[in-house]
Amino acid sequence: MAIHPTAIVDPHAELDSSVEVGAYSVIGADVKIGARTKVGPHVVIEGHTTIGEDNHIFQFASLGGMPQDKKYAGELTRLEIGDRNTIREFCTFNLGTVQDEGVTRLGNDNWIMAYVHLAHDCQVGSHTIFANSAQLAGHVHIGDWVILGGFTLIHQFCRVGDHAMTGFGSKVSQDIAPFLMVSGTPTSTYGINSEGLRRRGFTPEQIADIRRAYKTVYRSGLSLEEAKSKLLEEAENSSDSALYLRQMHSFIEKAHRGLLR
Template sequence: MDSTAAPAIHPTAIVDPAARVGADVRIGPYSIVGPDVDLGEGVVLHAHVVVGGRTSIGARTQIFPFASIGLPPQDLKFKGEESRLVIGADNVIREHVTMNPGTEGGGLLTQVGDNCLFMVGSHVAHDCRIGNRVILANNATLAGHVVVEDFAILGGLSAVHQFCRIGRHAMIGGMSAVDQDVIPYGLVMGERAHLNGLNLIGLKRRGYDRAAMRALRAAFDALFEDQGTLAERLAEIAAAHGDVPVVRELVDFVRNDASRGLCHPRPEERSQDRRAGRDSAGDAGDEG
């Protein structure tokens, strides 16, 4: 016997007959679903949710009241082109979150991965690419064309400038304004965000060992030295630690073409951070 159930649609909801609604979907009171929407199996729209545009939402994703998903982007260049918003599976999208589809200038696609958490009031603008297990805390905001890689965390009220890249496992502190690329595993904070070391606590929680963290710490120190060119420093890092996957990922990230520069530590903090960082990297396996 088929264990799947037909969609449960509240009588006050408005669902266009052309919308594709999967099994076990629940659409709560006063929600609106447009004709070009595809809701995967087990999706839940709790109440007062608006999903429009050419939007696909993956299985078991939950969307909470007053979220606006897939409506036209906030871009004056947008002329109604057939762009899309694709959201993966098992995401939690809380109240008042906004997500917009892509534009012609960004490949006509905004994409969100799986198992992400978007807290109250967070915003994903047109042409963003969000990885898996990303967290945007309350009112975190992404401008257009931003790339956020897997496991990154953006603190409350943080804002990311258009075309920036946020590397894997990076953490952005609350109320930070990010206008340059953030390296994988980086820890960023400040009114005009600066790199404040590495996200060592996050790495420990995700099972990285001390050897990997020591190598990453050494690579971080070398990357932001004052001697030589960036290309020379990257070559030295690759030669010394290129066999360590996290370091290889860091080197590849920096070498990739980018629209923005790199987020750097403040010069006055480098020597102090370098001394403290070596100790913390060595002890990270014992931190609570």
């Protein structure tokens, strides 16, 4: 185990023998870190925090700190980080709270740039990219393959669907459906993330069907209920894209902070 002599690692912490810990880092008693994870210098990892394999945590990150929630009273809550994540400088990920699931989660293969904040009880999927200073308030849910532009701000309890993308400086206060591209303050929709879908192997036909579904919901002038019915009709008539259109419909049905539209 390559632990710098100036690092402070609690003897009760569980670190795989291949973990690297940089100078002046502090790792608490209830921390577990998996194989080949690299912890840079001046990192603080505390609380009941579990970190998987092959992660790279850069200098000055703070993981597993107490929630920034005045209701928190020291309950046993957790932070869980998966495998193969890159977590850059000055990121802050907080523990969960008992008012929610009691855990903040980050999935696998995420690229998290500097100064990103994950507040208590956030649930982040896999293969996401969060640019510098993206900020998530409490209880936010982020799907897989989401890209957040720099300085994106997301209001508590909002959800962002799979493959969605926000532009620089977006202020998000309502749910963003899957596949969308949004930007601005206030945030508006600007079509679908077609280039992202193409890079991830979606066929031209599937992208065309998703674009048509977007126009149905966001540009047709139909009421939301009418648009949802039309979306189901389109799913029935499109065998190649039915799964994705139903995914969009399901997300819209469950939008509880209101749908960005």
